[in-house]
Amino acid sequence: MASVVDASDCVAIGDSLHRDIKGANAAGNASAFITGGIHAAELGLGKFG
DSSP states (O other): OOOOOOGGGOEEEESOIIIIIHHHHHHTOEEEEOTTSTTTTTTTOOOOO
């Protein structure tokens, strides 16, 4: 028997503000932004450690 998860109980995780995070917001879902992804250089996070 499969479990059903309501979409409002989910968190979208992504590294694109324009696709992942904006899409989650439009759908009414919580989101977590991964700063080390495609926007890392814009955020001044080119070097880690």
